[in-house]
Each structure stands twice: as C-alpha cells, then as structure tokens.
Amino acid sequence: MLKIACKIAGLLLTCILLQWPLTAQEKSRGNFLRTEIRKTEKSEQYVCTLKPGADSFPCLQFKRQYYYTYHEVRIYEMLEQINAEGDDNTPKTTGSYQFRLLPGEFWEGEKNIRNEIKEDGFFANDTFLINGKALQTDEQGIIVANAKSGLDILDFFDNLNKRQLDLDIEHALLGNRKLSIYRTMPRRPKTDEKNLDEESLNDLLVAFNLDFYQRTSEPERQKLKVEYFLNTLEIQPGMLFTIIVKITNAGMRETSCLLGRTFSRESWLNGKLFYFGAIAPGNTQIFSRTFQPDQILKVEHCFAALALSDSWGELPQHQLNLKIPVKK
Amino acid sequence: MRTVFYWMFLLLAAPLFLSAQTRSEQTSVMKVSDLFKYEQEAHTNNTREYEKNLAGSRTLRQIPGDDAQVKECLRIGKNFRRLDSSIQNSRARQVELIGLINLMGGNHDLLPQEVTYINHYLLKLKEIGTEQDTMQDVLKSQLRELQKTMASIPPPPSFITNTGMKMVLIGLREQAFYISENPVSAAVFQAISAFGKEGQQPGNALEQNPPQGNITIDQAEEFCQGFSKFEGFPYSIPERKELAWAERKRLIPPLAVWCRSKWSPDWEELEAQKRFGISLYTVWDPRRVLSASPDSGLVGELKNAVYPQLGFLIITPARTGRQQRLQRLQAELLETP
Numbered sequence: 001m002l003k004i005a006c007k008i009a010g011l012l013l014t015c016i017l018l019q020w021p022l023t024a025q026e027k028s029r030g031n032f033l034r035t036e037i038r039k040t041e042k043s044e045q046y047v048c049t050l051k052p053g054a055d056s057f058p059c060l061q062f063k064r065q066y067y068y069t070y071h072e073v074r075i076y077e078m079l080e081q082i083n084a085e086g087d088d089n090t091p092k093t094t095g096s097y098q099f100r101l102l103p104g105e106f107w108e109g110e111k112n113i114r115n116e117i118k119e120d121g122f123f124a125n126d127t128f129l130i131n132g133k134a135l136q137t138d139e140q141g142i143i144v145a146n147a148k149s150g151l152d153i154l155d156f157f158d159n160l161n162k163r164q165l166d167l168d169i170e171h172a173l174l175g176n177r178k179l180s181i182y183r184t185m186p187r188r189p190k191t192d193e194k195n196l197d198e199e200s201l202n203d204l205l206v207a208f209n210l211d212f213y214q215r216t217s218e219p220e221r222q223k224l225k226v227e228y229f230l231n232t233l234e235i236q237p238g239m240l241f242t243i244i245v246k247i248t249n250a251g252m253r254e255t256s257c258l259l260g261r262t263f264s265r266e267s268w269l270n271g272k273l274f275y276f277g278a279i280a281p282g283n284t285q286i287f288s289r290t291f292q293p294d295q296i297l298k299v300e301h302c303f304a305a306l307a308l309s310d311s312w313g314e315l316p317q318h319q320l321n322l323k324i325p326v327k328k
Numbered sequence: 329m330r331t332v333f334y335w336m337f338l339l340l341a342a343p344l345f346l347s348a349q350t351r352s353e354q355t356s357v358m359k360v361s362d363l364f365k366y367e368q369e370a371h372t373n374n375t376r377e378y379e380k381n382l383a384g385s386r387t388l389r390q391i392p393g394d395d396a397q398v399k400e401c402l403r404i405g406k407n408f409r410r411l412d413s414s415i416q417n418s419r420a421r422q423v424e425l426i427g428l429i430n431l432m433g434g435n436h437d438l439l440p441q442e443v444t445y446i447n448h449y450l451l452k453l454k455e456i457g458t459e460q461d462t463m464q465d466v467l468k469s470q471l472r473e474l475q476k477t478m479a480s481i482p483p484p485p486s487f488i489t490n491t492g493m494k495m496v497l498i499g500l501r502e503q504a505f506y507i508s509e510n511p512v513s514a515a516v517f518q519a520i521s522a523f524g525k526e527g528q529q530p531g532n533a534l535e536q537n538p539p540q541g542n543i544t545i546d547q548a549e550e551f552c553q554g555f556s557k558f559e560g561f562p563y564s565i566p567e568r569k570e571l572a573w574a575e576r577k578r579l580i581p582p583l584a585v586w587c588r589s590k591w592s593p594d595w596e597e598l599e600a601q602k603r604f605g606i607s608l609y610t611v612w613d614p615r616r617v618l619s620a621s622p623d624s625g626l627v628g629e630l631k632n633a634v635y636p637q638l639g640f641l642i643i644t645p646a647r648t649g650r651q652q653r654l655q656r657l658q659a660e661l662l663e664t665p
Contacts, residue, residue, distance in 0.1 A: 160599070160600060160603070161596065261604050263600075263604070263606050263608060263628075263630065264630070265619070265627045265628060265630070267621070270628075271597075271600065294619065294620065294621070295620075298616075298617060298618055298620060298637070299618060299637070300635070300636075301635075303629070303630050303632065303633035304630070305630050307605060308604065309604045309605070313605070314602075314603065314604050314605025315605070316605040316606070319605075319606065321630070321632055
C-alpha cells in the first residue's frame with residue numbers, strides 16, 4: 001500500500017516538473033520608458049551672498065529657495081519570454097527564446113532620490129539674525145553692512161592679518177546658515193592647485209569690483225592725484241560722517257594693489273582701510289568709509305593721515321594729512 | 329818816564345782790584361744766604377698751607393650739606409692747585425739757586441766758613457726738594473681724591489635753569505635725570521625761539537606760565553636744540569621710560585606732553601606703520617585732556633598734530649645738575665677773595 005502511494009506521488013511530481021516550462025512564462029525588462037516621481041518632498045530655505053553696494057558698503061543679499069527631494073523610479077517595458085523549443089533538454093541558443101511585449105504592464109527599475117533647488121526671488125522684508133544682530137532685508141532682499149547695521153564687515157578686515165570672516169545667519173523658521181566672506185589681497189593668477197587665494201566667491205574685494213591681482217611689472221607710483229572729501233563741514237561727537245578718498249591715475253601705467261589706511265590718535269579714526277587696487281591710466285577710483293566719533297571730543301580738530309601703499313611698498317609722497325574740524 | 333808811570337799805576341791798582349774781588353765774593357755769599365732764607369721761608373709757608381688743606385680734605389665728609397661739601401672740595405682743590413703752582417715756582421727758583429751755589433763752589437777764594445754755609449744750603453735745598461716732591465705727589469693724589477669725592481656727592485635734587493625753569497631730579501643712580509617740573513612755558517618758548525632765530529638773549533625773569541601749546545614735536549625738538557645752546561647743557565624731550573619715572577614720582581603735567589618714543593602699542597600696529605611708511609609719536613595725556621578715553625594715558629599721535637592742550641616737558645642728564653652746581657659754586661668762589 002505504501003509502495004503504491006509512493007509511486008503515485010512520484011508520478012504526480014514528474015507531471016508537475018514536465019508541465020513547468022509551459023506554464024511559468026518568464027518576464028523580463030524591456031526598453032526604458034520614463035522616470036516616474038513617486039514622492040516629492042518640498043522644503044523652503046534661503047541663500048545669502050555678498051553683493052557690491054553703494055557707498056563702499058558690502059551688502060548681503062538673501063534669496064528664497066525651495067529645496068525639492070524627488071523619489072523617482074525608472075519605468076521600463078515589460079516583456080514576456082517564450083521558450084521557442086519544446087524540448088527542454090535541447091541546448092539553448094539566441095533563437096531559443098522569443099520576447100513579447102506585454103501591453104499595460106511595466107517593469108519598475110531602479111529607485112532614485114534627486115534633489116533640486118529652485119530660486120524663488122528675493123527674500124524681502126524679513127528678519128535675519130546675523131552674528132546675533134537682528135536685521136531686516138529690504139525689497140531686494142538686501143541688508144547693507146553699514147555702520148548702523150553693526151555687522152562691521154569692513155572694520156573686521158581693517159586688520160590686515162584677517163582673511164576670512166564667518167557670519168552666522170539665522171532665520172526664525174528656516175534655520176541657520178553660515179556665510180564665509182574672504183578678503184584676498186593680493187590675488188594671484190589661477191593655478192591648477194586650488195587654495196584659499198583663488199576662492200573668489202564671496203570675496204569682499206571682488207564684490208566691490210576691485211582688481212587686486214598681483215602685477216609683475218612696476219606700477220604707477222608717481223603720477224597719482226589723491227584727494228579727500230568730507231560729507232560735512234564739521235564733525236560732531238557721536239555723529240556719523242564719511243571720508244571719501246578719490247585717487248586719479250594720471251600716469252601711463254596702472255596701479256597695483258593700491259591700498260590706503262588712516263592713522264590717528266583717535267581710535268575711531270585710526271586703522272581704517274581704503275581699497276583701490278588697480279587703477280588704469282586716466283581712471284579714477286573712489287572709496288569711502290564712514291566713521292563714528294566718540295561721544296565726547298575734547299579737541300577742536302581731529303588729525304589723521306591717510307597713508308598709501310601698493311605692491312611695491314609705501315607711497316609717502318602721496319600721504320594726505322587730514323585736519324578735521326570739530327563742532328563744539 | 330811812561331814806563332815808570334805804568335808801574336806805579338799797577339802797584340796802586342792791584343790791591344784795589346784784589347780787595348774788590350774779595351768784596352764781590354762776600355756779596356754773592358750774602359745773596360745766596362738771603363735767597364736760601366727766602367726759599368726756606370717759602371717752603372715753611374707751603375708746608376703750613378699744605379698741612380692745613382690736607383687736614384681740611386680729611387674732614388670733607390663731615391661738612392653738612394652737599395653744596396657745602398662741593399664748595400669745600402672746590403676751595404681745597406683750588407688751594408691744592410695754587411700750592412702746587414707755588415711749589416713749582418719754588419722749585420724753579422731753587423734750581424737757579426743750586427746753580428749759583430755750584431758756581432760759587434768752584435771758587436777757591438771762599439773762606440772755609442763760607443764753604444761750610446754754602447754746603448749747608450745745598451744740603452737743605454736738597455732736603456726741601458725731596459719734601460716738595462713728596463708734597464706734589466700727595467697733592468696730585470689728593471686732587472684725584474677730591475674729584476672722586478665730588479663725583480660721589482649726589483647731584484642736587486633740583487636746579488633752576490638760566491631761563492628760570494625748575495628742573496627736578498628723578499630716577500635712580502645711573503638712570504637719574506632731571507625733568508622740568510612744569511611744561512615749557514609760552515614765554516620761555518618764545519624767548520628761546522627768538523634766541524635761536526635772531527640770537528636775541530632771553531630776559532632774566534621769564535614767566536613760567538601758561539604752558540606752550542599748539543606745538544608739533546618737530547618744533548619741540550627745535551626748541552630743545554636752541555635751549556641746549558643757550559644753557560650750555562644738553563636738553564631733550566623725554567622718552568617713555570622717563571615719563572614713566574615722572575608718573576611714578578607724581579610729576580603729573582597739567583596738559584598732555586610729547587614724548588620722543590615712537591608709538592608701537594603692538595606688533596600689528598607697528599607692521600601697519602612700516603607697510604605704509606608712517607610714524608606716530610607717543611603722547612602722554614595723564615589728565616585725559618585730549619580725549620575722554622579711560623584707557624592708558626599714552627596714545628600715538630601724528631607729528632604734525634597741534635592742540636592747545638599739548639605741550640612738552642624737557643629733560644637733561646644728571647651730570648647737568650652737577651656741572652651747573654659746580655659752575656655756580658666756582659663763580660661764588662671767584663667772587664670771594
């Protein structure tokens with residue numbers, strides 16, 4: 001009895017195995033058709049860049065951005081594989097199978113995540129916390145780093161040894177960003193090797209559209225006309241005023257890395273840099289700085305000197321002696 | 329006849345000649361005797377003076393007061409030099425006398441007692457000479473000692489310049505110096521400026537107030553040159569270390585003052601000054617008359633800056649006080665007979 005049952009089971013298994021090639025037709029991937037986005041995640045963010053501004057003030061421009069995350073799948077045709085030969089024992093060749101397109105059926109291929117950032121205009125009239133100071137953007141999404149802003153970007157770089165300023169920017173809803181501003185002076189021609197010198201993105205001098213590339217030939221050092229102007233006749237304690245320095249190159253060569261600096265007993269008037277860089281022959285370059293005198297001024301005049309230097313050294317013959325009257 | 333006359337003349341003249349010669353020798357011996365007595369007396373006087381001054385020099389340290397000590401040093405020094413000169417003169421005379429005696433020594437017509445006298449004089453003169461040698465050696469060493477004593481007497485704590493400025497001694501030992509008690513006054517500044525430009529001598533009673541302001545450091549330096557020329561001693565603007573001494577001694581000027589030291593608060597500022605080819609000078613503003621800053625009273629100022637509140641002090645080495653005191657006391661000594 002047991003033997004009979006075993007024989008019946010063996011016959012059934014054989015039948016099943018013999019029937020398999022005929023019933024289980026294999027499916028395979030056909031041609032790529034498209035990419036389907038299965039899921040899209042969208043988040044809002046902002047970007048901040050350094051922009052040149054009026055009156056020799058650096059500006060920070062904020063732009064709104066959307067950050068998209070796409071979960072994608074590659075879709076292919078679905079093919080059915082048909083065995084052309086009845087005998088399974090026959091060795092298979094390229095002609096042994098036939099493929100048939102299965103309409104309405106698709107093969108889902110690789111899954112992919114893709115990110116995309118889309119600009120959405122200026123981040124206007126919103127408040128950002130920059131290095132702990134709450135500042136509001138204007139219609140153009142701009143914050144001017146002037147004396148009132150308290151950002152002191154130019155003041156930070158008045159120290160000739162400082163080359164990089166990191167600003168921590170915070171938005172109430174959109175989180176934190178870090179902006180690194182560079183001041184590369186002199187700038188060297190590009191080489192294959194990347195280094196800090198070649199980073200022109202968010203460079204203060206590049207933002208001012210100043211050419212501080214190192215020159216190899218002798219720059220113009222003699223025929224320079226240096227003038228200064230004040231935006232007020234008399235300065236007042238605690239009141240902002242501006243010194244505008246105008247340099248005209250009346251020579252035949254361009255200047256190189258031309259830089260001015262104030263020297264004074266008054267700490268608020270001392271050590272401010274005026275950037276000029278390369279001034280082409282016949283051209284004029286203007287740079288201005290804003291100063292805030294102390295709340296108490298005990299003198300009738302404030303004395304200062306504007307000294308110049310370029311890539312070849314100091315230029316004492318063009319030093320300006322400033323005598324600034326104080327309103328009592 | 330003529331021959332007889334000659335013989336008679338010779339017979340009459342010979343005794344007269346011989347008698348005259350003997351008298352002449354007697355006169356020379358007398359003269360030598362007088363000269364010797366004079367020298368002996370001069371030597372006694374010199375010795376007395378020498379011992380008196382020597383005793384005076386030994387008690388110098390006991391004299392109260394630096395000025396009195398210096399004055400006594402000068403007086404004794406003057407006496408020593410005068411004594412030395414006197415001994416030198418005596419020596420010259422004694423050499424002449426010895427020469428005369430030696431000349432007489434060759435004369436065989438001298439009486440024995442005269443020869444004894446002469447030899448005695450010679451012996452005594454040699455003794456005097458030896459004593460004079462010793463005295464001169466001692467005088468030289470005593471003069472050196474006097475110089476040392478005067479150098480060891482501290483400089484006067486203050487002195488008044490010819491223009492009436494009071495200079496006060498501050499600092500220790502080799503670093504001691506004089507600094508003007510007050511900033512240079514407008515009257516002194518103008519007087520010295522006129523002296524420098526036109527050679528006009530400043531008056532005697534110059535006002536020491538108000539202080540001169542509105543002055544650059546170059547003008548202050550120029551003043552110091554003229555002032556040094558007028559006073560005959562070196563004067564200059566103080567440096568930072570000297571102003572630090574003034575601050576320590578509470579010599580606080582009523583206004584800010586220039587300092588000769590270049591301004592270099594830190595290496596970054598110094599590097600900037602080098603890079604731009606500019607120099608700032610230190611200004612000491614202890615009363616904060618130039619700014620209300622609560623920081624240190626030292627600030628860096630441009631050399632062309634002028635303020636009514638910015639003047640200058642002057643300094644001179646400690647030796648100026650000594651020399652000035654010497655001059656004054658020497659003048660006093662000259663006046664005393």
